[in-house]
Amino acid sequence: MKIITWFGTLTLDDYGKVLEWDLFPKDTSALAEILVQPKKVEIDIPPACFDIRAAAIECGFVGSTEEYNTLLRDVSIRAAKKQISGGTPDMGIIQAVEALDDIDDAANTLSERLAEWYGMYFPEVGLSSEPLARFVAKYGSRSNIPTDGHLYEKATSSMGAELAGPDEELVKGFAENICTLYDSRSRIEDYLVKSMETSAPNLVNIAGALIGARLVSMAGGLEKLARFPSSTIQVIGANRALFKHLRARAPSPKHGIIFNHPQIKNSPWWQRGKIARALAAKISLAVRMDVYSDGGLNESLKTELNAKIESIKAAHPKPPKRESKAGMGKGKGRSQNKQQNKQSNKKAGGRR
């Protein structure tokens, strides 16, 4: 029997005794290189509980147990470093999506602060978030607004305090920082759109670049997303609702982050679940095309999706009547259910 070990290939007899050996060069980087390469199929792995260490000493590859430990450790570290050094484009997408969320959080917090702060000096400005930051970064004190500016009237009659000197510099600088955050945000969005279009054109065509990127990020990679069933894709991002549904008797979530797709968001509530199901199905097909086939864009998916959505809309033009009446009743029923759930949960908790 021929087996492979990290230091060479060995030929064993039926009792596990080493008959012949063919050792790899005793060089850390060469050994690491061999370790990361996929193994050939025709060579076996060592049998269970085969003493690799003793074999290495017997073949004269290393002189002592200590040397075995040191060499194996060095080789493994080198190999592991090699294996994690490669990054794929979807890893960049994931980081960018997360960065986008972080920037949104930070920009919101800072914008609120700016609104409070600048409100001391010009409460009538009537702007918020990005427009406000751009405005303050441009003019600073309201006395700098040109006479033809549309806020000039409000600025001259403002009840706010005077903003000048070091205070003005401080507020202006603060606003400028917020502006660079917004700039950075739009650059990341551009990057996402571009890199999604190259690495997943079909997904972008069906879901849109940003929703697509978010799906990739939540799945942990394009290939992982391709392996998800469409029912999972439909509810990614609705974790809390989903687990509530699984644990208790809550209704199942109809849509996760794909809710932000205009086709769902802009549809009336009674069509959304159906459209979400159709959309998720097409998304999962699209991702699989992107990952497993090398062909570029396939327009037929989009046409099929649109046809499906049209047929859903045509079949359900009005809110379900019986349900809406029963909906009220059902609402009551639901809240009763909820109470029951609570009680039964308590009971379950008590039993624990």
Add this chain to the structure above:
Amino acid sequence: MSTKEMSSGIFEITERGGKHLATINLVPGASVYGEKLIEIEGCEYRIWNPKRSKLAAMMIKKFNIPIKRDSKVLYLGAASGTTVSHVSDIVSEGIVYAVEFSPRTMRDLIGLCDMRPNIVPILADANKPQSYAHIVEEVDVIFQDVAQPNQSEIAAVNAMQFLKRNGHLLLSIKARSIDTVANPKNVFKNEIRKLEHEFDVGFEILDSRELAPFHEDHLGVMARVLRVRK
């Protein structure tokens, strides 16, 4: 301040603030994840927090930890190496094979391996012992903390390939990763039954205790292998 050796290489330090678990720092001066270092009589100890380590929690729960100074340990689910570092402290004359699947956490683990002489990092899927069978030798102890739905199967295939006869398996079972909604007690019962009866390797359960309050819904299991080699 006083120290008492609870198990080979694992100490209980009593000081004013109370009692702590600790191991002797193999690389004096270096704190791995921000843990406190305490020097007593010329010997530097690293405080070991049971809330951050299933193995430390098992120690406090009075498991008879079978890891010795010269043990060879296969550590499945090494993550960023918090617990691995303490195992590396304990087996100062042995070796730890640390298997981790996620490239991101492997990055942190490699940083740890660079500092310590007795950890062999392996980027591989613990489901597939054949993918690292050409690196790992026969070991005395397998410690597994993988949070996968098929934890028992992973333990069985690895024990089959690597664990010596009468070697020990230390297993942390996370109920929530096997079934998110079922009652943990039932999940545990089921897993224990599986370990005892379903695998060729023949586990004998020596001890099993829940790791609460340090880790909710986790069961610590210690088993021995009574295999007849083919």
